[in-house]
Amino acid sequence: MTGFTCETCFMNYLASLTWPYYRYDAITVGGDLDWQDKLNEHNKPFFDLCDGLFVNYTWKEKYPRDSAAAAGDRKYDVYMGIDVFGRNTFGGGKWNTNVALDLLKKDDVSTAIFAPGWIYETKQQPDFQSAQNRWWGLVEKSWDVPRSYPKRLPFYSDFDQGHGYKVSSEGLQISGDPWNNISCQSFQPMLKYTGDEVQPPVRTSINFKDDPYSGGDCVTVQGSLRQNAIFSEQLFNGGLSMEDGYVHLFYSVNAEANSDLGLSLDFSSRNKENTSILIAEDIVTFSRKKQHRLYSSYVQSDKVEPHAPDNQNWVIYRATVQSSASYTLIGINIVCTLKTSGKINSEADEDESSEEDANRSWPYHASLGHISIRNMDENTQFPSAESWVTEGKYISWSNNSNTSKLLSLKISWKLNTSHQASFMKYNIYVEKLIADSSAKASRSFLGVATVEAFYVSDLQVPDEVTSLKFIIQACGRDGSRQGLEECPKLFLVPVE
Template sequence: MFRFLFQSVLSLLPAYISRETLTTLRKLLNSILFPFHFLIFMAQPQPQPQIQLQSHDPPPFNPLQPSVPISYPIKTLKDLASRAYFDSFHYPFNKSTVSLQNAAFELPNRPRILVCHDMQGGYVDDKWVQGGSNADAYAIWHWYLMDVFVYFSHNLVTLPPPCWTNTAHRHGVKVLGTFILEWDEGRTIANELLSTKESAHLYAERLAELVSALGFDGWLLNMEIELDVKQIPNMKEFISHLTQTMHSLVQGSLVIWYDSVTIDGDLQWQNQLNEKNKPFFDICDGIFVNYTWEENYPKLSAAVARDRKYDVYMGIDVFGRNTYGGGKWNTNVALDLLRKDDVSAAIFAPGWVYETKQPPDFETAQNRWWSLVEKSWGILQKYQKALPFYTNFDQGRGFHISIEGRQVSNASWNNISSQSFQPFLGFNDDPNSDTVQVLVDFKEASYSGGANLTFKGTLESDAQFTARLFEGELLSGDSPVHVSYSVKSKENSLLGLIMEFSSPTEGRKLVPITAEGTDQFLGKFSHIIVLDQVQNASGWSILEGEIEMNGYTITGIRAICYRPDPVDLAHGPAQYFAMLGHVTVKTAGQSSYFPPSSSWLVKGEYIKWTSGSEGSKILSIKISWGLLVRIFLHFPKYNVYVEKLAGKTFLNRSGRQETTYEYLGAAYVQAFYVSNLTVPSGVDSLKFIIQACDDTGSIQKLDDSPFFQLDV
């Protein structure tokens, strides 16, 4: 009882004390309690037979049975060796479908930032592959400030949910899972893992296979156990074989060692790269140094690493557990030192902002905290590097979903896979210093997805306000560049874009792109592009046109807020309000093509009917689809609808058949699981419609989309 109580307390301490202290406490606890444990056990009365009460707990999770798709870890070596994960119903849903661009395969030759995500044991809101219902779910959107993202939990094999891989890859960031051995159970697992050279190779190959199949980029190896020194050769075999197998299977893959067990088998965190852990560093792609280092350790580690100093990632614990500088709102203290000493950084648990509910709200606190990183290290990622470029400012959560300005759902939701390119918005500690505030807004109407970029504040008649949106390296080539964007604004509030072009011979040019009120730009810019403007049914203005800047590179996109010329603001406050719904930049030749419905095969599987109330039925079904002929077409997203068809035909006032499509969700693989769909009495059949979306933001017309029809 006492042992269980103490261990329960210890299990809560990692959020407050360092790993080294926790390990010392555990050893002390075991040494104190062991002599008493046997006596306490013998003194306990024998248990008497008891009446078993009926349990209402849900049945244990069975990965072979159809259910709402989730992400989950592998918890035993047996399951890893047997490849049981690939037999799971959930496996096909967990594949990442966004690949790294070629430019992101090799890590840059500079100091880098690795971000290790550790939150509440992992697999929280992000475990729901098709999305959850928590609009306040945790998310990261400062991808331009990191190079590598690690998904961490305390399970044996932590597989990153595909939502993280999809959005990180979209932004040029690599994603690693975690393989961890810890505590007494970890030592037992190590005995099997390292029993022979062949066993070490087997498990290394199983881990590499998972990376290749699921589409992420490698592993963080965290061996926080003591080993017999005789096991070290096979540990090195495991690391080396995993690294080599990964490199042969997955281009640009990484294996990073965590500073824990030493080459002597002792669990002694070195907090630097030295002779105790360098043999492991030498046979993989880098080391994540424990976060309780001292001021001179980064410089010492760089000297040991020599020409691989950027592969040394010095740990920083954002919770501040014995970390240099104290973490939290002083995380930049450690970052400043690492930048000066020219080594890489590993930021552990930036979700501290979310978990500790930093004021005034998550969005503001998150933007403020990451601004410390940007001020210390600057921008690390510029995206995108190839056309087309498309963003709808979606952060992967919200309170509604719109498609081309029409709201299709008013339910709260979260799905990080839906994140489009995130803007490089600056953070201002004094919001009153800017006349116009810029924010990603989830409450106001969106043109696409669940958010828009809102500009609101005050702006005088002759004033202009600009805001950085993106920094990129987009080569426009020799053909015209097609630009389109959507705006919804209040009277006298105009919103345009400024494209920044660069050329080795012609230098830098800023080109405003807008539809009206351009007289005030004359004399300030050498080029002004006036776009065509169309109003859609939902009140959004769609602006589009072409720019000929042959041989230039698009290096930035800014927003510009201004007034029409002339405008009279004498009789009221100069209130400004405008929303930017999406931005698309592509070459004139990058037109959208959607194969007709007849080109697709759509099927339904795992069909399950149950009875509902008032004569209704409840349906669960897996819908999957694919092109009948293999052609090189990739659609990053599919919207899924259902049309409930009744025997009687309902006509609207125009005498046409009334068609109502119910939005079910978005799929990022070619499958979607419909769970517990209510089918009212009187419905004769269900038509499940799969609407393809391409990488320019265009969507297939619903009437032309593939579908699966099911009789009720």
């Protein structure tokens, strides 16, 4: 650690830094431990040499305005602290954190939120996920949440929040252990928290309990729907530029027998003309409902043979949509209705339909596992296994018991060509091979890497295992995955 004999030396050091540096409001320029709770003459010399100041969270009502005035053009580099535990923090924190946020937004400064883990650590009711959604819903209501989506295709989301109770890949569970890896987060849908007091007849939520299609969760719509109604909720908005030609849209559905689920795409032209396309397998069911006039056109989706034939719950659909360079994709929506039978209603049929039947509600439950939109002529090309160089480093074996050993190592991989790999992530598996060639090797999912390296710690290896085969599966930015047989591999023989 660098030491300084005088404050001037430290100030000179700050001025020489070439990486971002943020300072906490604790030490004054005189060298005293004295929290100022705002930007003033006692800490501004540090602020002038740093990228930002985290102000201590015991500030008073007028302090944000004073800090903004002291910062001048750099007012957004002042981060007023809020302690979620509420320890002498303005507004009291906890479920009143938005009181401080509202004031800071009005005074036009930034904020640093301390200890949002309060929700988990204090076991807020009714459960962590519900309380988490409720608390961050207060933040969103107060400040809104800026979202950054890609501007060009491909677009992919499996709604993964970077944690869960299990892990799935293409509809198959590959791990049943709870996990947390924030780097696995996918683009998040714009779901609104309705509050504990409001219980809408149909609710869209992130579902960690049911089996996901990919990652640790899925989007689930459940509740009750009227027979003649269509429920729709926006998942994403943005500005994806289209090209002349066609795009492929893939999505996965796990629905009860009476529940139908589709997607709609909202487009805007250069002339600000809007159009909406409904995509579903059973367009007859959607087009016979009263709200079908909301959509300019319909595109039928077809079932796709799953990569994993054992997957019985998730159904993958593919649709081909004509696109134009004069349009921008501005919205992706989930669209739900109850299944019906028969032909499309004519106007006369609709007028004669029973109002009682139309207003009758039935249970609805369907889940969306992923969405992938890509240009028709742009498919991810995965390098062959021979195109990669794999290496194991820092290999360490230790005895675990009389029947097994523990292995730790770093696995790294890189292309042996001049091309740089550009994949969203890598799934890492291991197969434990034994001498009996007729026995099927057990394959285990180890985790996910977002760089070309992965650390294995204390992997249990039974004594009967004669070799280990580590598999590095590349995953494209459109959600596609390389076949496991074509993936690069690293072989390792246990030590005696």
